[in-house]
Amino acid sequence: MKPLELAVVIPTFNESGNIGELVRRLDAALKGREWEAVFVDDASPDGTAQMLREIAVKDRRIRVIERIDRRGLSSACIEGMMATGAPLIAVMDADLQHDPAVLIRLENALKADPELDLAIASRFVEGGGTGDWESERVAKSETASRIAQLVLKAELTDPLSGFFMIRAKRFRELAPRLSGIGFKILLDLLTTARRPLRFAEVPLQFHRREVGESKLDHVVAMEFLVALYDRMFGRIIPTRFAMFALIGVIGVAVHLSLLWLFFGLLGAEFVVGQITATMGAMTFNFFLNNALTYRDRRLHGTRALLRGWLSFCAVCSIGAVANIGIAAFLFEERYAYATASALAGVLVAAVWNYALSSRFTWGRY
Missing domain, CATH: 3.90.550.10 (Spore Coat Polysaccharide Biosynthesis Protein SpsA; Chain A)
Incomplete structure (x- = not known):
């Protein structure tokens, strides 16, 4: 042979x-x-x-x-x-x-x-x-x-x-x-x-x-x-995290646009507008991350997408609380000015959201 x-x-x-x-x-x-x-x-x-x-x-x-x-x-x-x-x-x-x-x-x-x-x-x-x-x-x-x-x-x-x-x-x-x-x-x-x-x-x-x-x-x-x-x-800032963060920035624009639509244009209560904008932005981020950031682990089918969306929203909700808490602590204790405190909170929340969503939303490998 x-x-x-x-x-x-x-x-x-x-x-x-x-x-x-x-x-x-x-x-x-x-x-x-x-x-x-x-x-x-x-x-x-x-x-x-x-x-x-x-x-x-x-x-x-x-x-x-x-x-x-x-x-x-x-x-x-x-x-x-x-x-x-x-x-x-x-x-x-x-x-x-x-x-x-x-x-x-x-x-x-x-x-x-x-x-x-x-x-x-x-x-x-x-x-x-x-x-x-x-x-x-x-x-x-x-x-x-x-x-x-x-x-x-x-x-x-x-x-x-x-x-x-x-x-x-x-x-x-x-x-x-x-x-x-x-x-x-x-x-x-x-x-x-x-x-x-x-x-x-x-x-x-x-x-x-x-x-x-x-x-x-x-x-x-x-x-x-x-x-x-x-x-x-990629060796400086991991590629997947960079994509996740970029989509997060786009999500902020989506959030503000929805808030303006419901609160500013349609006259809804601010709390209602904020909740709607938050859920809309998280939904937008979830589907864009699923299509791009985690394309190699992409979720398919209604059931998998629903579970993934719920998991992503839960992770991001905890991240939002961490963002506010850390920013408030740094500002109140005078460790940093308002802008620096806010950025620190955003960074911690971004890392949190990325780490946990990678593990629990798209972590099949």
């Missing part, structure tokens, strides 16, 4: 319409090589994982990891890459926009130069292209690439490429320090390496998605910015 030469890690979510054709293309492109494909599926509601299992029964080169109640492309790639013993590991998309034939070029680049750590498929080197992308999408991609260059330890034409191959030994050296945040694992690898990674780029002609919907939504764009923050400032 020949030793395993190459593993292809493919994160999936709602790709049932593409995986059959993708497996056929992998088989054709890698003919003559010993390879395996590790599909990491985030519990796709369209039955992607089950379809893959049916393929795997007949083809032992196909492996399936189905994650329950977890989301995130980068973290999915890390799990898949850690699950193989192949000396070379490639990452590519399942939507048929990445041509499996490029895997051979990536492999050849690494074999031609033993000093290289990874090979990257680039849309922006000579011979590459973005296909029939609209000019707006090309502009967005180029802007994101320029932003990514601000935190990179290497200069390359396509830092947001989702198609590359890395030596498994080098990946495992980096794995313990990877954040797993965002949708670009390559960016995570490049910014984590203490010694700049040595790489080569090969041309990639990006194909058009034929089946399914693009995952490039506004939340993904937000995750990109979050990933950049994590690499630049």
Whole structure:
């Protein structure tokens, strides 16, 4: 039996319409090589994982990891890459926009130069292209690439490429320090390496998605910015806490807006307006945190969301009492001026709310 030469890690979510054709293309492109494909599926509601299992029964080169109640492309790639013993590991998309034939070029680049750590498929080197992308999408991609260059330890034409191959030994050296945040694992690898990674780029002609919907939504764009923050400032102020605090600041604006609406505009009693504004702001914060801050632990279903909302409101109510108590104590005892006392109370409440909601609202891991 020949030793395993190459593993292809493919994160999936709602790709049932593409995986059959993708497996056929992998088989054709890698003919003559010993390879395996590790599909990491985030519990796709369209039955992607089950379809893959049916393929795997007949083809032992196909492996399936189905994650329950977890989301995130980068973290999915890390799990898949850690699950193989192949000396070379490639990452590519399942939507048929990445041509499996490029895997051979990536492999050849690494074999031609033993000093290289990874090979990257680039849309922006000579011979590459973005296909029939609209000019707006090309502009967005180029802007994101320029932003990514601000935190990179290497200069390359396509830092947001989702198609590359890395030596498994080098990946495992980096794995313990990877954040797993965002949708670009390559960016995570490049910014984590203490010694700049040595790489080569090969041309990639990006194909058009034929089946399914693009995952490039506004939340993904937000995750990109979050990933950049994590690499630049995450060691100073943890990324999740920074997001939680930012949403808290937005929640203050929501609170004041609701208070003005009910008390100032509709003429409700101040206490009624304050209670309504408080509950509205906490509800807003809960759902935004669920969608963004804790996206990888996101609560689903009416029952889970109701329990989570009640838990979050209880935690934040106690935090509000702590905020007022600490601020009042510092001001009355003349330890600090009014502004400093208020800020101290806010900071303590923020830490309290973050710590307890992480544990009791979204603390499933």
